Amino acid sequence: MIKVDNMKKVYQTGEIMFEALKGVSLHIEKGEFVSIIGPSGSGKSTLMNILGCLDNASDGEYCLDGNTVKNMSDDAISELRNEKIGFIFQSFNLLPKLTAVENVELPLIYGKQSNKKRKEMAEKALSLVGLGDRMDHKPNEMSGGQRQRVAIARALVCEPAIILADEPTGNLDSKTTEEVMAILKDLNKLGNTIIVVTHEPEIAEQTSRVITVRDGNIVSDVRQVG
Numbered sequence: 372m373i374k375v376d377n378m379k380k381v382y383q384t385g386e387i388m389f390e391a392l393k394g395v396s397l398h399i400e401k402g403e404f405v406s407i408i409g410p411s412g413s414g415k416s417t418l419m420n421i422l423g424c425l426d427n428a429s430d431g432e433y434c435l436d437g438n439t440v441k442n443m444s445d446d447a448i449s450e451l452r453n454e455k456i457g458f459i460f461q462s463f464n465l466l467p468k469l470t471a472v473e474n475v476e477l478p479l480i481y482g483k484q485s486n487k488k489r490k491e492m493a494e495k496a497l498s499l500v501g502l503g504d505r506m507d508h509k510p511n512e513m514s515g516g517q518r519q520r521v522a523i524a525r526a527l528v529c530e531p532a533i534i535l536a537d538e539p540t541g542n543l544d545s546k547t548t549e550e551v552m553a554i555l556k557d558l559n560k561l562g563n564t565i566i567v568v569t570h571e572p573e574i575a576e577q578t579s580r581v582i583t584v585r586d587g588n589i590v591s592d593v594r595q596v597g
């Protein structure tokens with residue numbers, strides 16, 4: 372599903388070059404549930420952004436479900452991203468003026484579905500995360516955990532094969548963290564490939580493979596009973 376070969380990422384700020392990824396190689400198969408851990412600044416989000424086709428690598432190869440990203444046009448990359456990947460962020464990134472169901476419909480706007488179909492798909496995704504009774508609430512009318520579930524529903528609504536979550540529970544209490552993890556586990560059981568960046572050992576413990584990044588390198592990659 373995901374094949375990365377000797378990937379490097381150099382950021383340039385003015386005159387200063389910084390190598391955030393120093394040659395990362397990684398294979399992730401369909402249906403894996405992977406956590407990425409490591410100190411702040413080690414390159415976790417940089418790696419996730421490249422895996423999610425939100426940013427380009429400076430060097431190396433990235434092959435996403437058989438597509439070599441380097442050779443593709445920006446439009447083709449956007450299409451691939453929309454089709455294959457759902458994102459969940461730490462800060463939820465919901466639009467405050469839209470209701471839950473409208474927020475979840477957003478990724479579908481580029482698709483060909485009718486308004487009615489879009490709404491149905493959004494309602495289905497919200498029901499799946501247990502928010503069937505909060506469809507018309509705005510973000511400020513919901514708890515942190517409910518907002519993150521809206522964000523998860525938005526990540527799911529296009530039925531992506533891969534879900535990338537960058538510290539999805541960073542802003543949540545432990546009970547809500549468990550709820551979010553339970554949803555991710557269910558999605559994984561349904562066959563979704565899930566990659567989650569986390570600072571929390573309790574989260575990494577619940578995944579079937581833990582990758583540790585340090586100073587721009589993968590320093591360990593351990594499979595475990597999830």
Ligand SMILES: Nc1ncnc2c1ncn2[C@@H]1O[C@H](COP(=O)(O)OP(=O)(O)OP(=O)(O)O)[C@@H](O)[C@H]1O
Nearest residue numbers: 382383384389391410411412413414415416417418
């Ligand atoms: N756009 C950018 N321009 C310049 N440097 C950047 C940029 N984005 C990240 N960096 C640098 O690259 C390094 C890796 O950043 P990254 O965000 O990947 O770390 P991280 O492992 O996700 O950290 P955290 O756990 O704090 O989220 C850091 O030293 C950061 O300062």
Ligand SMILES: [Mg+2]
Nearest residue numbers: 415416417537
């Ligand atoms: Mg980060």
